[in-house]
Amino acid sequence: MPAAPKSSKRIESGFIAGGIIVLVAVSGYFVGLRQTNSAISMTRPVSVVRKHAQSAHAEVKDVPVAVRYIDQDWSAHGSNAQWRNSLVDFQQFPDAAPGQQAAVPLEVKMAALHARAARRAYDGAPPTVPHPITQDSSAACLACHGQGLQVKDRFASKISHPTFGGSCTQCHVPSGGAFTAADAPVLAAALTGNSFQGTEAPPNGPRAWPGAPPTIPHRTLMRSDCMSCHGPKGLFALRTPHPERQSCTQCHVPAAANDQRLFMPAPPLDAAKTTTATPAPASDPAPAPLAAPPPKP
Amino acid sequence: MRLTSGLIISVTRDDEAAGLRAVLSARDDVTPGEPEGRWLPAAIEAEDDARLRELHDWIASRPGVAFVDVVHVNFDDSTTPEPLLNPLP
Amino acid sequence: MIQRREFNRMTALAAAAAAAKARAQNAPAAPAASNDGIAWDKAPCRFCGTGCHVRVGVKNGRVVAIEGDQLAEVNKGLLCVKGYHVGLALYGKDRLTQPLLRRNGVLEPISWEEAVETISQKIMAAPEQFAIYGSGQWTIPEGYAANKFIKAGLSSNHIDPNARLCMASAVTGFLSVYGVDEPAGCYDDLDKCDVLILWGNNMAEMHPVLFSRVIDRRTRGERVTLIDIGTRRTRTSEFCDHYLEFRPHSDLAIMNGIAHLLIKKNAFDPKFVEKFCNFRQSPKDPAASPTAPLNGEAMSFDDYKAALEPYTPEHVEKLSGVPAEKIRMLGDLFADKKIRITSTWCMGFNQHSRGTNANRLCHGIHLLSGHFGRPGDAPTSLTGQPSACGTAREVGTMCQFLPGGLQILNEEHRHEAEHIWNVPQGRIHPKIGHHTMLMWERFCTPAEKGGDIRTIWVQVTNPGQTLPNLHRFFKAKAGQPDKFLIVSDVYRTATTELADLVLPSAMWVEKNGMFGNSERRTQQWFRMVRPPGEARDDAWQMIAVARRLHDLGHAGMKDKDGRFLFTFKNDKGEEVPVWEWPRYYDVNVDKALFEEYRLFSRHKHKDLAPYDEYVKARGLRWPVVQQADGSWRETKFRFSEFDDPYVKKGAEIQFYHSVTKDDKALIWFAPAEKAAEEPDAEFPFWLCTGRVLEHWHSGSLTRRIPQLHASMPHSYVEMHPEDAREKGFTNGETITVRTRRGGLRLPVWIDGRGHPPRGSLFIPFFDERLLCNDITLGDIDPVSKQPDYKKCAAAVARA
Structure with missing residues (x-):
């Protein structure tokens, strides 16, 4: 430190x-x-909007008493249903002790990869956000995702690209909709389906020999912090068995082809890519530009 | 829990290793060894994985450092607290 | 314990030392490489005007992945959520795959031959009543082909792009200040500025990659002050150091207030002003000459000062609602020559019924204060479409332009174009054509009442959703059997609802293409996958119709040597009949069109490099000038001696296309004026429209991308919580928004993505089921003819 x-x-x-x-x-x-900013500067009053019918002037008679917010069981709602609104549960568990850990069965690993893929259009796409977010400020995201956080059995993964930490919502949008209207079922109907099939995350990197460290099977752009997925707050089945070894890429190498280091242009789809065409009428030289001083040496 | 790692620090030029050694030896949590050409061995320690990584990254960000490779890791998960070096009166 | 710790440390050090010794004696091993069978190629993103480069991963003939291109200077490997999902835009299940002709009210499949014949017959019947409505999403060669087809082939100037709705005021702003279009600065200014002023510009949602380019400077510990001057609190405001909320339409007062303070405190830059600037104002008689509204009339510095006299900070506060001390703060910033100030704007200034003046005043305060011509000191307009600059402005697909910034009204310019196109002198019509609003109005008007446009061919845009006041400018076409609407597109849209002929187009990496972004950067890509079904390139469609007209005997389709206007030869010198679709990709038609277009680019010093230079680059910023060693050098900062090769040695700054022909730019005075329609007792709210992060323009592409649709599934109206409380609206409830043009039912979102002030509403325009343009006003700027989408008067009621 x-x-x-x-x-x-x-x-x-x-x-x-x-x-x-x-x-x-x-x-x-x-x-x-x-x-x-608006909350700090108090420029925007926080207010609760009620229907006229519920205004204080209406005579209250035989109306069932509403359950107080604090008494309601919020745990049954929303994508964060597994969370508990109890402060004692927010303590962080110590990370698992380092050392060789039991291998994860393949089906568990595949299930984890599948869950991961469900939030991405293709391997390498920014994941969508599986919970509601604040519309105002993306910086609040880092409160949990800056270092990673565990709340009961839910994990907030650590940001995998800390150098791009300015504007989270630029790339990550909520999967459940930013806003739900009263007639959402009608309005939210998709225009049509989409037949795009993205690349899938490869399950394993090849090893040179049994026991050799596997190579990195996926692209690493925007995934510079390996511990985001493979660290103690990563997806269970993807975690490294040896988190104490702090230099991942020392033993696990990314392939140059996956990394924009080897730029291989795509093979030509058309003859046109290699066959030049000339516009036929351009017989005369172009007229000289008006008052053009010669370019500097 | 206390973690200790053995590192090889590769510097970009031979003559930078000595200067780097002086910088590193000023810290309690880094013990540099004798440089071998462009390669300087060192032991680092920290109380958890995250801090060890930070220390690793800090060394890697020193001027003249090309790579920092881990060659040895030791973790001590003894739960007995260590006595303070200078016990309070 | 101590011993154990010491032992651990020594063990670690011993192991490291042994390894270091071994390492010092060994040679490095070669890294392993693997390839997962994906072919990667570069392309600019299909969406906004930022011009990010993406890497497109293709496998088995389909796009399977997208990645930010690390070699691209614009985005340096980063994209926004739309960019990461751009590949999905190709694969909506309802892609148009065959030409459709409306018979008895129903669109029925026909062959391409029939489609081309139908269009050709319509044009032959009345060529002067035919118009092309194009796009800032046209590729450069597509726009060039259309422009040549109609201006050189049909001797008609009835061609205008959707950029009229988007960039026209920026164009007239640049032309009337510098005598030549497009920004002098570039995105590098964002890396260098100390202060960034966002004039009605929600950059965090609309140009996210540029925004994070600035925000990430803060992450690196740099200090940059952001000032948001807007009419509604947005995501951008939350990142800003200052948020100045002004009354809609009063931005001109704010800029006059800044100029007033600079003069009053003697804090302007007298050296810069004297050496490089003249003063102008709107002409007393705009009808004096066709160029009078654009070029204005001269005024003295003393007159200029006198005109600014009333704009004291207190008076500006009264007009705009921005506190006088904030106006003073802006005045002090511009007075400080040590700091660097960049201004950016987009639709806030442009979609403004005084948009040209808003642009002029913003350039004016930068020139007056000398905050111009150094990296980080620049007034820069941003574009909303990927090739608004490249195709609409540089190729000149507007009714008053020829390619390369040449003007229809200038006889010399017409002759130059006729020379390059090898057509007889006089072929180009000397009168400017119908601009967008006039074109659609005449199309919607019956012939006997003066509707002199009978057929419109729309390519790569969706006017049925994006024109203002749709009932008047688009929907009135319904029920007029002599009007014929042709639409080339990739999906069904609000426009195809009224189309008589629908042509399926290839899009983005299904064709070769070139775009030009906001910072004068020209970009190129190759086709990587084949279009679905019978979808074909837009440029091919235009050339095929031109050829059919040629075969039908239309004289204009031949040059003065009797050759077809679009004649291309291959490497062996053989002519290739590219109008036959199977032969279209036998040669690179894009390259041929571009090389011809390039001949126009030197006239206004917008020099373009040969096509092959763009194949190698991630875009180049014009003027791209060849060096003594044969290499091609781009220009980042125009008019500044240190970077622009066309500036005379020792001149420091030279506006070499100056309106006044003395190398000086023009500082304009324009008064603050009232909006055409302001809230009143019957319609008490301001109504503003715009975009959201997830959707791009009319949403015809992004609403077919599941991730984007799921995040933002429908439109809404934003209002202030106090207004909602007064009306008794709850969040999510459906309400009716009414204007003098009509009504619209949609859900209300309180304290949502944006926060309009009291008395203000905001509706995004992406949702074709909740068409906000049914109720917008569309009052146009008198100089640029661009409509205002940002303000009209509205009322709300429970639905």
Whole structure:
């Protein structure tokens, strides 16, 4: 850790103090992120819109008492149904102990890949977001996805391309719709189907010999942080059995063809790609441009 | 839990290894060894995986460093807390 | 414990030292390589004017993956959600695959021969009543073929692109300030500016890759101040340091306020102004000459100062609602020569019934303050379509232009075009044609009432959804049997609803193509997959009809040597009958058309490189000038001596196409004016329309992409929560929005993606089932003829 105090003999207490500072700084940062500019500057009043029929002037008689928000069982709703709105559950479990872990059965791995593919148009496409998001500010995404987060049995994966962290919603859109209208079933009907079939994620990278480290079978653009998927907060079946080895690409090499390092133009589909055509009437030289000074050397 | 790794740091030119060694030896959590040409061995330690990675990335981002390769990993999952070096009175 | 830790460390170090020793003695091993059978090729994205390059992965004749191109300077490997899903646009299950002719009200399949014959007969019957409605999504060669076909072949100038609805005011802005179209700066300004002012420009949703190019500078620890000046709080506002909300149509007052402060505080740049600028205002008599509205009349610096006199910060606050101290803040920023200021704008300025003036004033404050001509100091307009600059503006597919920035009204320019096209002098009609709004109005008007357009051929655009006030400008065509609408497209759209003949087109990587983006960058790609069914290239369709007219004896289809206008030879010098579809790809027709078009490009110093240079590059920014060593060099900063080879040595800045012929640009004065229709007691709301991140323009492509559709499945109307509370609307409830043109039922979204202020509504236009253009006004700018989609008066009621 670059911020660790130098030549202090109280290493542990230094670490604890440093840890607290970092923790306060990080949580302060995320609290800040959660507030949008408009919320901070109080330019937009927060208000609840009610129907006229429910206004206070109406005489209340024999009306069943509404369940308070806090008493409602929200766990049965939405894509985050497995989450629990209980603070004690938000504690982070320690990562699994390092060391060789049991191999994941192939069918479990395939199921995990399938679940992963369901959120992507093709392997390499930005995944859609399986939960509702705030429309205002994409920065709130990083509160959970900046470092990865576990809430009960749900995992918020760590951002795999931290250098592009500015505007999440530019590429990641909610799969459940940004907004649901009252007559959504009619309005949301798709125009037509789409017959696009994208590339699938390859299940395994080839090994040079049994026991050799597998090569990276997928493209790595926008996936520079391997730990996003393969780390302790990644998809269960895709996690590395040796997270303590911090330099993944030292042993697992990406193929140049997958990596834009080897740009091979596609083979010509048409003769036209190699056959030149000339416009027939261009017999005379072009007229000189008006008042064109000669180009600089 | 405490993790210790052995690294080979490849520098871009032979004469950079010594300077890098001085920079690294100023830190408690890095123990550099004797350089071999463009390659400088070092041991690093941290209390968890994430910090170890950060340290690794920090070394990799030093000027003149071409690669940082891991050749050895040791983890100590003993749950007994270590005594403070200088116990409080 | 200590010992154990020490032991661990020593073990690790020993292992590392041993390995280092071994490493020092070994040679590196060669990396393994593998290929999963996907062929990759480059193409610019099909959607907006940013001009990102994508890598297209093709396997078994189909597009299977898309990747951001790391070699592309524009996007450096990043895309937006539309770009990542652009490949899916080809595979909607209802692609048009055969020509369809309307018989007894029903579109029935016909052959291509029949389709080409039908169009040719319509044109032969009345060539002067035929018009082409084109697009900023045409490729450069497609637009060039259409332009040559109608202007050189039919001696008619009734061709206009949808860019009239989108960029026309930017064009007249550039022409009247610099005498030549398109921005002097480029996207590099976004990397260098200290302050970025977004004038009514929701960049986070509309040009996301450019936006993150700026935002990511902050991630790297750089300081850049973002100022959003808009009429509605958007995603972009949330990233901005300042959000200045102004009353719709009062942006001219804000810019006058800045100029006022620069003059009052003597904080303008006297050296820059004296050396490089003259002053102009609108002519007292716009009808004095055809060029009077564009070029205006001269005014002295003293007159200019006097005209600005009333625009004190307090007065501007009264007009715009922006606090006087914020106007002062803007004035101070422009007064500071040490910082670099880039302004960007798109539809906020352009779709504005004073759009030309809005563009002029923005250039004006940059020129007046000297914030011009250094990297990061630039007024830059952005485009919404991938080739609005390339095809609509540079190829000149507008009713008043010829290719390369030449003008129909200029006799010399016409002769130059006739020379390049090898047609007799006088072939090009000297009168400008019908602009978009006039074209559609005349098409919707019965012949006996002056409707002098009988047939329109629409390519690559969807006017049935995107024209304003659709009842008047499009839907009135229904029930007029003598009017004939031809539509070339890839899917059924709101336009094909009224079409008499529908032609299935090839799209994007199903054909060769070239685009030109917002920063003067010309891009090229090859066809990678075959189009479905009988779908064919738009350029082929135009050439096939031209050939049929030639065979029917239309004299205009021959040049002065009696040869067909579109004659191409292969490597062996043999003529190839490209009008026969199976022979179309025997030669590269795109290359031939481009090489011919290139001859026009030097006149206005918009020099283009040979086609093969673009094959190698990820686009090049014109002027692309050949160097002494034979290489081709692009130009990033036009008119600046340090980069533009056409600027005289020692000139520093030279506006070499100056309207006043003295190498000076024009600083305009234009007054703040009221909008054509403002809210009143009956229609108390402002209504604004626009786009959303997920959908591109009329949504005919993006609504067929499952991921984009799922995220944004339908349109809506945004309103302020207080207004909704007063009306008693709940979130998601269907309401009716009414204007003087009609009504529209759609759900209301409160505190949604955008946040309009009180008394303001916003509706996106992508949804063809909820056509907001049924109710928009479409009042046009008098100079550019571009309609205003951003403001009219509306009322809301429970549905």
